[in-house]
Amino acid sequence: MARAISTRRKIAISAIAWLVAFLIFFPILWTFLTSFKTEGTAIQIPPKFVFFEWTLENYVTVQERSNYFRHFSNSVITAVGSTIIGLLIAIPAAWAMAFSPTKRTKDVLMWMLSTKMLPAVGVLVPIYLIFRDLRLLDTHIGLIAVLTMINLPIIVWMLYTYFKEIPVDILEAARMDGAGLRQEIVHVLTPMAIPGIASTLLLNIILAWNEAFWTLNLTTTRAAPLTAFIASYSSPEGLFWAKLSAASTLAIAPILIMGWFSQKQLVRGLTFGAVK
Amino acid sequence: MGSITLDHVTKSFGAVTIIPDISLDIRDGEFVVFVGPSGCGKSTLLRLIAGLEDVSGGKIMIDGADVTNAHPAQRKLSMVFQSYALYPHMSVRGNIAFPLKMEGASKEKIDEAVGNAAAILNLTDYLDRKPRQLSGGQRQRVAIGRAIVRQPKAFLFDEPLSNLDAALRVAMRLEISELHKKLGTTMIYVTHDQVEAMTMADKIVVLNAGRIEQYGTPLELYSKPANRFVAGFIGSPKMNFIEGAEAARFGAHAIGVRPEHFTVSQEAGSWKGVVGVAEHLGSDTFLYVKSESGDQLTVRTSGEIPVRSGETVHLTPMDGRVYRFDAQGHAIAG
Ligand SMILES: Nc1ncnc2c1ncn2[C@@H]1O[C@H](COP(=O)(O)OP(=O)(O)OP(=O)(O)O)[C@@H](O)[C@H]1O
Ligand SMILES: [Mg+2]
Numbered sequence: 001m002a003r004a005i006s007t008r009r010k011i012a013i014s015a016i017a018w019l020v021a022f023l024i025f026f027p028i029l030w031t032f033l034t035s036f037k038t039e040g041t042a043i044q045i046p047p048k049f050v051f052f053e054w055t056l057e058n059y060v061t062v063q064e065r066s067n068y069f070r071h072f073s074n075s076v077i078t079a080v081g082s083t084i085i086g087l088l089i090a091i092p093a094a095w096a097m098a099f100s101p102t103k104r105t106k107d108v109l110m111w112m113l114s115t116k117m118l119p120a121v122g123v124l125v126p127i128y129l130i131f132r133d134l135r136l137l138d139t140h141i142g143l144i145a146v147l148t149m150i151n152l153p154i155i156v157w158m159l160y161t162y163f164k165e166i167p168v169d170i171l172e173a174a175r176m177d178g179a180g181l182r183q184e185i186v187h188v189l190t191p192m193a194i195p196g197i198a199s200t201l202l203l204n205i206i207l208a209w210n211e212a213f214w215t216l217n218l219t220t221t222r223a224a225p226l227t228a229f230i231a232s233y234s235s236p237e238g239l240f241w242a243k244l245s246a247a248s249t250l251a252i253a254p255i256l257i258m259g260w261f262s263q264k265q266l267v268r269g270l271t272f273g274a275v276k
Numbered sequence: 277m278g279s280i281t282l283d284h285v286t287k288s289f290g291a292v293t294i295i296p297d298i299s300l301d302i303r304d305g306e307f308v309v310f311v312g313p314s315g316c317g318k319s320t321l322l323r324l325i326a327g328l329e330d331v332s333g334g335k336i337m338i339d340g341a342d343v344t345n346a347h348p349a350q351r352k353l354s355m356v357f358q359s360y361a362l363y364p365h366m367s368v369r370g371n372i373a374f375p376l377k378m379e380g381a382s383k384e385k386i387d388e389a390v391g392n393a394a395a396i397l398n399l400t401d402y403l404d405r406k407p408r409q410l411s412g413g414q415r416q417r418v419a420i421g422r423a424i425v426r427q428p429k430a431f432l433f434d435e436p437l438s439n440l441d442a443a444l445r446v447a448m449r450l451e452i453s454e455l456h457k458k459l460g461t462t463m464i465y466v467t468h469d470q471v472e473a474m475t476m477a478d479k480i481v482v483l484n485a486g487r488i489e490q491y492g493t494p495l496e497l498y499s500k501p502a503n504r505f506v507a508g509f510i511g512s513p514k515m516n517f518i519e520g521a522e523a524a525r526f527g528a529h530a531i532g533v534r535p536e537h538f539t540v541s542q543e544a545g546s547w548k549g550v551v552g553v554a555e556h557l558g559s560d561t562f563l564y565v566k567s568e569s570g571d572q573l574t575v576r577t578s579g580e581i582p583v584r585s586g587e588t589v590h591l592t593p594m595d596g597r598v599y600r601f602d603a604q605g606h607a608i609a610g
Contacts, residue, residue, distance in 0.1 A: 167359065167361065169357050169359050169361035170361045170362075170363060170364075172328050172348070172355075172357070172361065173355070173357060173361035173362075173363075173422075174363075174374075175327075175328065175347070175348040175349055176326060176328070176348050176349075176353065176354060176355040176432075177349075177354075177374050177375040177378055177422065177426070178349045178352075178375050178378035178379060178426070179349060179374075179378050180347070180349055183378060187374070187377075188363060191365045192364065192365060
């Protein structure tokens, strides 16, 4: 009897979980489906779910009207570029704070986090003016710089929490076992830090890829990433839902695929502290 | 070779002085135990010797060479941590081989040494496992294996057995003692368990608040405690202390009698008291007696004596087994 109840409970819980997951996933699914409809079907009420005439015409138009691959490569350059530079700065910073903390370490961390509390639009005008004067508007370098800076506090924090989890005892054991600083880093610290660094890297790429405020405001054509590509279809002069959906699908596909393949690493990284 | 000398070593963390001034000579091959209550600075002292902590003053010498400012890796000491501190990403084999790898030993030499260590410590079947797949006792043995492969000048142990259950603790205690006999290498062993200290040590250092209260063999500490602290700390159950008029009769501020140094009689004796609790273990009998003068006395007799709770007993300290202390707690000779 107890068994039956618990099985029924399990089924109920699974059903709820699937429902919630479906609700969360639904907008993406709907975008995907809409991208294969004609503009007419797209705005039909009641909407059609899957039984409509599937067409690729939106993708063709989108490809004709704008250069997807240029936007795509801009996204790759800025997301990867800002992630690499960010990690180059954040790893030593987090390392220093985790392994040789001072009285001020907590303050520095809080200060870095506090910069994320300011709404971005609050510094839009000064940053825009600086970018204009330095001729950084619509350049890869400018975009990489700004993306690096906005994500830096988050990845420093993330890495700091990972490094904090590495027991100092183990590093001391390595020292006792005759490891010098270089050997300690190569044989003991790095292998233990890699999972944390990997998930930080993935998260930062996702954040940079999806960042819309600065990418839209600081670029126009040459350096415009996929966010600008999507935005160009949500024009005020008439809504092209189907084309907008096609553009969105094209823009989020790469990051979704990357997320899918690295999900094990991501989940492991993001729950590292909670499980231990 | 592994003699270790501390010369007026001091240690402060910021404004707090943990070790005011310690000088100590440890001879090659000795098994020295640091004991003391929690927070007295045992681990700190060990970490100073290891080089994991910098001294605030004084000198540390190993085999006569000044290593005060040497990196831990250069001191050629091995340490076993309370938390074991195994490398989680390496197999048991990798863990044990690590110190040799750091020395740049050849592959054959490493394999042979790891094989030997594993055989001594019963780890042969586990060499390819990761530390997380081992029990506490097995992890402990891996930590010891990692310490012995390198043939260090001395072993440092920081409460290595405190995470094990009682039975395993006794077994590992014997294993470590046997290892010391076999290797003949200097060992420094930190514990707050005075039974471990008494059974394993050649010499015991009793620490209190960062000071050495006494340094000597276990039996010296037991039979000639230098002060009240050592007298109370060494021996189990604790020594009984009696102050006031009774002590004054012995010409002391306080006197101490160990529980095992009373003769118990139902007819006559020096002190009369009422038994509160009587514990009959068969091999021993423990009596908790409230004396007429109000002192709570613990008595231990070997074998069974037919005394029950609530009965009156007479206690007499054995000849020459009364320890006398002055008002500062120092032992009074004679
Ligand atoms: N890094 C540190 N910074 C500040 N104080 C410290 C530090 N390490 C230890 N202490 C202090 O030094 C004192 C001695 O610590 P230590 O760890 O040596 O004690 P212990 O004798 O090993 O105790 P236990 O038996 O509990 O392990 C403690 O009061 C502790 O709070
Ligand atoms: Mg300690």
